[in-house]
Amino acid sequence: MGKTWAVFFAVNMIAMAALCFAAPAMGMWMPEGVSTHAHDVDFLFDVILWITAFFFFLTEAILVVFLWKYGCGCKEAPATGVPGFLKPIAPLIDTPHKVEMAWTIVPAAILLYIAFAQIGTWANVKYQSRRQQFLGEDKTPVTIEVSARQFEWRMRYPSAERFREWLKNPNDSEVKKDIDAFPRNPHADDVHVVNELHVFGEPVKGPDMDEWKGNPVLVYLSTRDVLHSFNLPQFRVKQDAVPGKTIPVWFVPTKPNTVKIESGSSTMWLDGRRDAKGEPDRMLIWDIACAELCGWGHWRMIGRVYVHRTQDDFLEWLEQAGKSEHGRTAMTR
Amino acid sequence: MSVGHPPTTAAPAHHEPSFLGKYIFSTDHKIIGMQFLFTSIIFLGLGGILALLVRIQLAWPHAEIPILREWFVDNGGRMTESFYNMLFSMHATVMIFFVIIPFLTGAFGNFTIPLMIGAPDMAFPKLNMMSYWFMWPAFVLILASFYAEGGAPAAGWTSYPTLSSITMPAGEGLHSPAAPNSGHGQIFWLLSLTCVGISSMMGSVNYITTIINMRAPGMTLYRMPMTIWAMFITAILQAFALPVLTVALIYQSLDKSIGTTFFLPDGLTFGNWSAGPGGGQTLLWQHLFWFYSHPAVYIMILPAMGMVSDIISTFARRPLFGYRAMIYSIAGIAGLGFIVWGHHMFQSGMDPRLGTGFMIATIMIALPSAVKVFNWLGTVYRGDIQFTTAMLFALSFVALFIIGGLSGIFMAATPVDIYIHDTYFIVGHIHYVLFTSSLMGIFGAIYYWFPKMFGRFMNEFWGKVHFALTFVFANGVFFPMHILGTAGMRRRIPDLTATAFESPLLTLNQVMTISAILLGLTQLIFLANFLLSLFLGKQTTERNPWHSNTLEWSAPTPPPHGNFDVPPVVYRGPYEYGAVPNRTEDYLPQTLKFDGPVPAASGH
Ligand code: HEM
Ligand SMILES: [Cu+2]
Ligand SMILES: [Cu+2]
Numbered sequence: 050m051g052k053t054w055a056v057f058f059a060v061n062m063i064a065m066a067a068l069c070f071a072a073p074a075m076g077m078w079m080p081e082g083v084s085t086h087a088h089d090v091d092f093l094f095d096v097i098l099w100i101t102a103f104f105f106f107l108t109e110a111i112l113v114v115f116l117w118k119y120g121c122g123c124k125e126a127p128a129t130g131v132p133g134f135l136k137p138i139a140p141l142i143d144t145p146h147k148v149e150m151a152w153t154i155v156p157a158a159i160l161l162y163i164a165f166a167q168i169g170t171w172a173n174v175k176y177q178s179r180r181q182q183f184l185g186e187d188k189t190p191v192t193i194e195v196s197a198r199q200f201e202w203r204m205r206y207p208s209a210e211r212f213r214e215w216l217k218n219p220n221d222s223e224v225k226k227d228i229d230a231f232p233r234n235p236h237a238d239d240v241h242v243v244n245e246l247h248v249f250g251e252p253v254k255g256p257d258m259d260e261w262k263g264n265p266v267l268v269y270l271s272t273r274d275v276l277h278s279f280n281l282p283q284f285r286v287k288q289d290a291v292p293g294k295t296i297p298v299w300f301v302p303t304k305p306n307t308v309k310i311e312s313g314s315s316t317m318w319l320d321g322r323r324d325a326k327g328e329p330d331r332m333l334i335w336d337i338a339c340a341e342l343c344g345w346g347h348w349r350m351i352g353r354v355y356v357h358r359t360q361d362d363f364l365e366w367l368e369q370a371g372k373s374e375h376g377r378t379a380m381t382r
Numbered sequence: 383m384s385v386g387h388p389p390t391t392a393a394p395a396h397h398e399p400s401f402l403g404k405y406i407f408s409t410d411h412k413i414i415g416m417q418f419l420f421t422s423i424i425f426l427g428l429g430g431i432l433a434l435l436v437r438i439q440l441a442w443p444h445a446e447i448p449i450l451r452e453w454f455v456d457n458g459g460r461m462t463e464s465f466y467n468m469l470f471s472m473h474a475t476v477m478i479f480f481v482i483i484p485f486l487t488g489a490f491g492n493f494t495i496p497l498m499i500g501a502p503d504m505a506f507p508k509l510n511m512m513s514y515w516f517m518w519p520a521f522v523l524i525l526a527s528f529y530a531e532g533g534a535p536a537a538g539w540t541s542y543p544t545l546s547s548i549t550m551p552a553g554e555g556l557h558s559p560a561a562p563n564s565g566h567g568q569i570f571w572l573l574s575l576t577c578v579g580i581s582s583m584m585g586s587v588n589y590i591t592t593i594i595n596m597r598a599p600g601m602t603l604y605r606m607p608m609t610i611w612a613m614f615i616t617a618i619l620q621a622f623a624l625p626v627l628t629v630a631l632i633y634q635s636l637d638k639s640i641g642t643t644f645f646l647p648d649g650l651t652f653g654n655w656s657a658g659p660g661g662g663q664t665l666l667w668q669h670l671f672w673f674y675s676h677p678a679v680y681i682m683i684l685p686a687m688g689m690v691s692d693i694i695s696t697f698a699r700r701p702l703f704g705y706r707a708m709i710y711s712i713a714g715i716a717g718l719g720f721i722v723w724g725h726h727m728f729q730s731g732m733d734p735r736l737g738t739g740f741m742i743a744t745i746m747i748a749l750p751s752a753v754k755v756f757n758w759l760g761t762v763y764r765g766d767i768q769f770t771t772a773m774l775f776a777l778s779f780v781a782l783f784i785i786g787g788l789s790g791i792f793m794a795a796t797p798v799d800i801y802i803h804d805t806y807f808i809v810g811h812i813h814y815v816l817f818t819s820s821l822m823g824i825f826g827a828i829y830y831w832f833p834k835m836f837g838r839f840m841n842e843f844w845g846k847v848h849f850a851l852t853f854v855f856a857n858g859v860f861f862p863m864h865i866l867g868t869a870g871m872r873r874r875i876p877d878l879t880a881t882a883f884e885s886p887l888l889t890l891n892q893v894m895t896i897s898a899i900l901l902g903l904t905q906l907i908f909l910a911n912f913l914l915s916l917f918l919g920k921q922t923t924e925r926n927p928w929h930s931n932t933l934e935w936s937a938p939t940p941p942p943h944g945n946f947d948v949p950p951v952v953y954r955g956p957y958e959y960g961a962v963p964n965r966t967e968d969y970l971p972q973t974l975k976f977d978g979p980v981p982a983a984s985g986h
Contacts, residue, residue, distance in 0.1 A: 050769045058781055061853065065785075065861045072865045077890060079801070079868055080883050090797045097795055101788040104752075108784050111759050116777070119698070120767040145760075149704055152756045157749050163791060164745040168738055170797040175734035199560070199652070273651045275545040275560050276664065278729065278804060282870040282883055287800045291731040292544055292664050293647025321882075334882035340804040340872050342538050344545060344561045345463035348875035 051120015059113045066106070081332060083356070084263075084284035084300040089170040091285070097163060104156075174286075177297065180267075184299055189219040190267035191248045191363075194232050197270070197277035197290045200346030201243055202337055207231070208238040209367040216360075232269035232295045240371045244352035246337060247318075247370075248302055249363035263302035264360070271295045278341035281354060289341050306333040307355040309362050318366050320355045407515075409507035410943050411492045414514050416835065418488030419828075421517065423912070425480040426905075432473035434902050437859070439466050441888075441895035443877035466876035467536035468563055472528075474539035475571065478682065479578045480524065482816060484517065485824045486685040487585055487620070491613045493831065494689075495589055497934035497941060498610050500598025500950040505591040513584035520577035527570035535571040536563035538874065540675075541634070543645035543667050548657060549638040556638065559652035572635045579628045582620050589617035598933065600952030604709075605972065607932045607956040608702065611709050612688025615716045619677045619684075622720070627674035630667060637662075668730055672723035680719045683815060684712055686823030687754060690776045692956070693830050694761050696930045697773035699968055701957040701981055703760030704753075711750035711757075718747045728796050729803045737796050744794035751787045755780060766968075770928070771845030775826030778853050779819050786814030789864060804874075807867025813860040825852070825908070833927050837940040838919030844911045851904040858897030862890055931971045932956050954980065 072078050082091050172179050184190050192215075194205040207215070215224050227234075250263035270279050272290035279298060280287045288298045308325045310317045321329040337352035357363040405413060438447055439461055446459035454461055492510065496503050504510045527534040537546035546568050548560050558564035593614045597606075606614075633644040643662040650657040695702040702708065724732060724740030758780045767773065789811040793799050802808065825848075832840045870883050878884035878891070926935040931954075937946050950973050958970040960981030970976055 051767055054769055054774065054777075057850065057853075058777070061857055062781070065857060068862065068865060072868070076886055077865050077869045080870060086797075086800075090801055093795060094792070094798045094801070097792050097798060101791060105784060105788055108755060108759065109781060112762070112777070112781055115759065115762045115765075116767065119762060119765045120769060122766070145704070148760075149707055149753075153749070153753055156752045157746075160745050160748055160791075163795065164742045167741060167795045167797050171734065171738060171741070174797060174800060175737070273649070275548075276542055280804070280872070282801065285801050287729050287803055289730045292650055293660070294731055296731050331882050336881040336883060338870075338872060338881050338884075342467070342542070342545065342874045345467060345536075347467075348463065348872075348877055349880045351880055 050122065051116050051118075054120060055113045055117035058109070058116060062105075062109045062113070066102075069102075080283050082283065082285055083304040083306075083335065084281075084286065084302055086170075086174050086300050087283070087285045087303070089173070093167060093170060096166065100159060100163065174300075180297065180299055184265040184267065184301070187219050188265050189215045189224070190228070190265040190299065192228050192231050192267050192269075193246065194269045194271070195246070195279060195290075197272040197279070197339070197343075197350075198274050199344050200339070200350035202246075202279075202350070202352040204242045204244075204246060205235065206240040206242065206247075206367060206370070208236070208240055208371055209364050211236070211238070212367065213364065228267070232271070238371070240367060242370055244337070245355060246352060247307075247355045247357065247363060247366055249357040249360050250302055250305055251360055252358065261303075261305060261358070263304075263356070265301045266299060268298040269295050270298050275343045276341045277339050277343045277350065280338050280340035281335065282338065283335045284354070287340055302354075302356045305356045305358040306335060307357050307362070309357075309365070316365070316369065318355060318357070318362070320353055407511060409503070409511045411496050411504045411507070411510060412835070412941060412945075414510050415489050415492035417514050418484045418492060418517075421521070422481050422485040422489055423909070425476050425484075427909075429473055429476040429481055430902050430905065432469050432476065434898060435461075436466070436469045436473060437895040437898040439469075439876050440878070441892040443879060461876070463876055464533065464536055464562055467538075467561075467874070468534045468567075470874060471536050471538050471541075471563075472524075472534050475524070475535075475575075477816070478539060478678075479575060480521070482682045482820055482824075483578075483582065483678070486682065486820070487582065487589070487613070487616060488514070488517075490609075490685060490689060490824075490827055490831075491585065491589055491617075493835065494609050494934065495592055495613055496596070497834075497937060497945060498607050498932050499593060499596060499601055500933045500946065500952065501592060501596035502944045502946065504588050505596055506588050509584050509588050513581045513588065516577055516581035516584065520574045520581065523570045523574035523577065527567040527574070530566035530570055532557065532562040532565045533567055534563060535568045536561060537568065540671060541568070541571065541667075542671075543634065543637070543664050544650060547634050547637045547645050547667075548650060548652070550655075551641060552639065559655045559657075569635065569638055572631050572638070576628060576631050576635075579624050579631070583624050586617040586620040586624070589613055590621065593617075598950045598952050601933075601972075602952075604706070605952055605955045607688070608691035608705075608708055608712075609685070609688040609932075612684045612686075612691075612712055615712050616681050616684045619681055619716050619719065623674045623677040623681075626670055627678075630670035630674070633670075634667065665727070665730060665732060668727050668732075669723070672726045673720075676723040676726065677716070677719045679815070680715055683820050683823075684715065686779065686820045686827075687712065689827045689830075690779045690823045691758070691761075692930075692932065693772050693776040693826050694758055694780070695957045695959060696830075696928055697768045697770055697776070698762045698765030699768070699959045700761050700763070700765040701959055702757070703763070704757040705955070705957060707753055708757055711753045714750040715747060718743055718750075722747060725794055725799075728799045734796075741794055741796045745791060748787055748791055748794070751783075751790075755784055755787070770829070771840070771842055771849055772826045772830035774846065774849045775822045775829065778849070779823045779826065782814055782818035782822065782857075785861075786811055786819055789814060801870070802867050804872060805867035806863045806871045806873055809873050810860055810863030810867060813856075813863065818856050818860060822852075822856075825849075828912070830928070831934075832915065832919075833922055833924075834934055834937075834939055834941070836916055836919070837923065838915055838921050839927070840915040840919055841911050844907055848904060848907045848911065851907070852901065855897045855901035855904060859894045859901055862894050866890065926971070929967065929969050931958060931969055933972055936971060936973050 173183050196203045218224050248266045253260050253262050270290050277290040284300050286300050307318050307320045308322045321334040335354040339350035451459040545560050546564050550557050636642040643660045645664050645667045646660040646662045648660040722744040725744040728737045871887050925939050933950050952972045953975050958980045961968050964978050
């Protein structure tokens, strides 16, 4: 009996572990991270994954071996020996006090390591006090007010003109004040867009190859009705929008996904693309997928992130969006 | 029988009550336990059906489902989004407040506590009866909410304001501008849970008093079985946490009925309807709710841990490894359990610096959980395992709780939680701790105590079939949830084809749904086994069929009103299993006076 059940448990556990190993290959794993947060978050995820995987295999293997050995109904034999695979630590096992100490202190140390390893990243992503430092003192973030409602994301940008001024004087204290006051100070020439978050970066010459550097993004998040959650899975960003509060959110993109396409008299910006000629790529479509239940339309409260390849592309888009009446730009689905 | 004391004819002074008094308005803890048991099984069926509807919608979001098609002719034969939200909200509500908690504290708390401490009944039998009967208004209200205008609540089992709580003034019919289901249905929900809370509170003061005051002579605290320790600590948790939930429920009821604004800030606007002045805080609800509901998740597992410890020790024929460490780790989990509620709110807009503190406390709570797992493994070590159905369920508790505990560490890590919060990863975690741990423990406990409760055995063969299929299909539906969550799939959505990152997950969801349907069908085997065994199961009057040490096995089977024919006296701890010189049996019941050497209880 014991052997049958040992095998039964083992087969199930192995099947589950196998699913974990197979899933990334089947395209069911974390999507490629495209912000500077992603690098740190994914690293911490992997650290925890390897540690927990180790303890999963260890404990399940011990269970299965014990079922196999001590479930045989052959009373005499097992009561004496330490099973082969535990021989190296036999003296420890035969002193229960020591083994109890060991299996308390070792996991405690590992858990403490896990806990303290998180603190820095968490602070960079969320602590207000780290915001400036994280975004870079001499950079002007793309500043956007995102106001959620059932079941839409409404975005408000400074006008292209005003934003150009900010870009020119990133260290000017008046500019900094203006950015801080942005959520409280709507201007008549602000640009309103629905369900589209446009940000940008700039190609830079690297030592051996061309790189691309994202410009920091600062979002002031609020809602006028119920809770929503500003969830950008590819950017590893998630923050609930809370009625009555305005919560700053920041990140730096590391990859563009939007190209400018000119056809005849009109200009369009399309996401999901590496370049103007290429086919659209599903992996380059980055949804803003509301993650907090907000009512019947919650599942389809979806926006998209457009990361422009250059600052000029972005500014050109901003200018055009300012002229469009219905707050939607050309490439809305 | 080694346990057998000669039965005395001098039965305790209990007269034979009428049918109504015996089974309906009973003050006998065993009958009350069975009442909780039967109602929990019925609600388990209801909760299961709701879950299957959720799964079907997720797997085939655009299909017309046979039967359901008729209900939704207006919606092209497809389930509405509000209906879907109602399904998962009510599934969780039913499973948590009407299945797991009543099963553990109501059914097994009632049945085991007096019997295992050697008492004739609870300290307050009438209060005990009231605690069951206060569940009935809760049952009626929660079922009535399905027929309320707008339907049953659809704001999640967590009922976060403002979605759940914003209501137009009474003059306008108490409807919600935010969601059709957040009107009358939500009010029923609030009242129903208030009744559940009152019921639990009556139970918990009773359990605490009984365990402190009514132990048999010789039953010192450190001779109590783990089941009793777990019930004791759970009752304390309940007594301290419940008032906070009750307050929160009352605040939300007031917000919804007489226009207070505990959870409503200024300036709320829905379409072109604007709420009046607010001044409240939405996050206040989350703090109050989780201050109860995090301890509540331990209320939903500690008793199962206790029962599983007893079952494993009995059928491994080994002393429980590290008995004291087991007690301290339960106490540790309970204590830490009060300072970790914020881990549900990492992304909620709570000050992130608080998140850091909550994270450290939460990660450290995995330590006592780990110690318990090692102790269970240590108990099996060098045992002589008997693979009864009860033991198989207990072993699967250990095997699968490991997964639930380990997944907890991912979510406790604040930066990682940014990505997996409100995804299927959480749903996977919940189901590993609540289904494949707590519910597996409950199944084990049913198979284990059934002969004592009803004087009949459940069928072991079908029990094992039930176990094996449940194990396979439960893993089949719940394990892939971790993968879905890692791929970013959000929880609480009826259709995953709206985004680019979720769409590719449809096939896996279909496999899971098939597994879920098979899991549901498997439970019919259990139901048939349970019901048929009640009337046709192999009859027994043997007091101690499993050769177990604890006191309930020294009472007659089934125990009469008043429980013990001979008032038990306790001479030893509950886990002295194993061969000893001068004894043929490999166990030493707690009532046994025996001066020889005893089995080494893990070498202490
Ligand atoms: C090792 C121990 C555990 C740790 C570290 C842990 C950690 C966590 C964390 C951090 C969350 C919040 C995740 C999020 O929403 O982002 C969570 C959710 C949850 N946990 Fe655990 N947990 C543990 C054990 C348990 C146990 C034993 C139970 C129940 C028996 C449980 C039941 C739940 C439930 C029901 C939720 C989800 C609530 C909801 O949002 O609907 N957990 N857990
Ligand atoms: Cu939403
Ligand atoms: Cu919790």
